[in-house]
Amino acid sequence: MHVEQISIFIENKSGRLAEVTRILGEAGVNIRALSLADTSDFGILRLIVNDREKAQSVLKEKGFTVSKTDVVAVEVPDRPGGLSLILQTLDGENINVEYMYAFVERCGENAVIIFRFDETDRAITTLLAKGFNVLEGERLYGM
Amino acid sequence: MMFNEEFETLPRPALEALQLKRLQSMLARVYANVPFYRTALDRAGIRPDDVRSLHDLQRLPFTTKQNMRDSYPYGLFAAPLEEIVRIHASSGTTGKPTVVGYTQKDIETWTELMARTFVTAGAHKGDIIHNAYGYGLFTGGLGAHYGAERLGASVIPISGGNTKRQIMIMQDFGSTVLTCTPSYALFLAEEAKSEGVDFRNLKLRIGIFGAEPWSEAMRAEIEEKLNLTALDIYGLSEIMGPGVAQECYVAKSGLHIWEDHFIPEIIDPETCEVVPEGVKGELVITTITKQGIPLVRYRTRDITSITYEPCACGRTHARLARLSGRSDDMIIIRGVNVFPSQIESILVGIEGVEPHYLLIVDRQDNLDTLEVHVEVDERLFSDEIKVLQALSRSIEKEIKDMLGVTSRVKLVEPKTIQRSEGKATRVIDNRKLV
Numbered sequence: 001m002h003v004e005q006i007s008i009f010i011e012n013k014s015g016r017l018a019e020v021t022r023i024l025g026e027a028g029v030n031i032r033a034l035s036l037a038d039t040s041d042f043g044i045l046r047l048i049v050n051d052r053e054k055a056q057s058v059l060k061e062k063g064f065t066v067s068k069t070d071v072v073a074v075e076v077p078d079r080p081g082g083l084s085l086i087l088q089t090l091d092g093e094n095i096n097v098e099y100m101y102a103f104v105e106r107c108g109e110n111a112v113i114i115f116r117f118d119e120t121d122r123a124i125t126t127l128l129a130k131g132f133n134v135l136e137g138e139r140l141y142g143m
Numbered sequence: 144m145m146f147n148e149e150f151e152t153l154p155r156p157a158l159e160a161l162q163l164k165r166l167q168s169m170l171a172r173v174y175a176n177v178p179f180y181r182t183a184l185d186r187a188g189i190r191p192d193d194v195r196s197l198h199d200l201q202r203l204p205f206t207t208k209q210n211m212r213d214s215y216p217y218g219l220f221a222a223p224l225e226e227i228v229r230i231h232a233s234s235g236t237t238g239k240p241t242v243v244g245y246t247q248k249d250i251e252t253w254t255e256l257m258a259r260t261f262v263t264a265g266a267h268k269g270d271i272i273h274n275a276y277g278y279g280l281f282t283g284g285l286g287a288h289y290g291a292e293r294l295g296a297s298v299i300p301i302s303g304g305n306t307k308r309q310i311m312i313m314q315d316f317g318s319t320v321l322t323c324t325p326s327y328a329l330f331l332a333e334e335a336k337s338e339g340v341d342f343r344n345l346k347l348r349i350g351i352f353g354a355e356p357w358s359e360a361m362r363a364e365i366e367e368k369l370n371l372t373a374l375d376i377y378g379l380s381e382i383m384g385p386g387v388a389q390e391c392y393v394a395k396s397g398l399h400i401w402e403d404h405f406i407p408e409i410i411d412p413e414t415c416e417v418v419p420e421g422v423k424g425e426l427v428i429t430t431i432t433k434q435g436i437p438l439v440r441y442r443t444r445d446i447t448s449i450t451y452e453p454c455a456c457g458r459t460h461a462r463l464a465r466l467s468g469r470s471d472d473m474i475i476i477r478g479v480n481v482f483p484s485q486i487e488s489i490l491v492g493i494e495g496v497e498p499h500y501l502l503i504v505d506r507q508d509n510l511d512t513l514e515v516h517v518e519v520d521e522r523l524f525s526d527e528i529k530v531l532q533a534l535s536r537s538i539e540k541e542i543k544d545m546l547g548v549t550s551r552v553k554l555v556e557p558k559t560i561q562r563s564e565g566k567a568t569r570v571i572d573n574r575k576l577v
Contacts, residue, residue: 007526009519011556037528041553044526063558065524
């Protein structure tokens, strides 16, 4: 049920983001979802891609610091209060969300949200027990 | 005006005769009491009795900061600890400071030389001396303090920091003499301006500035902004502290080094040979009256030149040119001595940190800033901002704890810092001093 995300360290200077996307584009890697967290000095680019092995190797080749992180993709009912339901469930179990961002594609009628939890496995168990749909990585990479 | 006219105007033959007598007596003391010097002199094949002229000084071995570190803490003391009444220290390269001890007589000498220094700068009894040098292990605060009292001036032991209160006290107490680092003087000026305080309405007349390099351009700026006469002071804890040399207000051209207590030499830092008068080189000082920790030919690493030309003020003591740099890679940040190797040893001590770093020194709003660039490789990298920020904070804290200097750590991409090919560029100093 884990989804593999790659994270890239980038300095806050012009052209770095463009450089990452250019390298991935030339390697034929398709970006499925992304989020950028930044400070005044640096940023962390988080990506879900269709071919993470390739993405990681081409970026490393070009000298970027890249790491792999396990995240969770959850289907969220596309209506008011949909996200709130999930967050309340997790809060009730004392599971913390480190960060989250939205997936570009929809899954049928539902939106997809990517979560990074402090306790990934317990979060998945909890969500499944409460009847939420947690997406498999393989399905997501190809969406 | 002079504090000790007899000694400050000794004709050179008499001054040199006094230097030789004191040099011989000091050498006999260190040979008898300091194993380091006994070994060093034996190895150089020279005994204290062999020194018959000041020229023989050149046959003596040098003392370096490394020698002091190797003798940490008391190894170079020539007086027993029960005779030591004060201990000061300056920052060292591996977290261990360089320690100096003073006997009662050393404190009296220092006090007199600092009083001479104040008078040389134009201060006198009745002045209110606002002493903003730091009090503590650093020699600046207490050194200037004792000299000010000996002079009979009123000393305000304000120490560093709390700038708003400094400005209020300067105004309300009627300070006439300011002692601090030149960059802090400019910072005071900026703060005063933003507080709506005009230095033309203050009583400040003289500023005695040192403990970091500065320039004639900075002097002009300070004099204009603070409405006072700005003079240069030189000192270092290894030799004594502040008051080793002072620029006179009469000529405002070079710093008189108190030759009845210190013998200066200028050497070529590469060949270690003494260079002719007026030629730039590294300042080497021999202390000839100190009892606690006398030093033979101490290599200060400060670059200057010396002149024995008579001075308009009437003093016969030689003058050093404004200090123009270092013969090693030491940088001075807000009066704190920092060696790049100190930063390096802190970085390698942190799990996962590569010793590839770059120090960027700048001056913003008249205060020195230190930025440390550290590469983020896979062992350090986390995809959570807070983890990376905590890493930066922890490096900053280590640097502050070990070196006493505030820095800002900037994480940069791997392989973006130049790799060492022989001598790597570890420091970029953007402060405009010339």
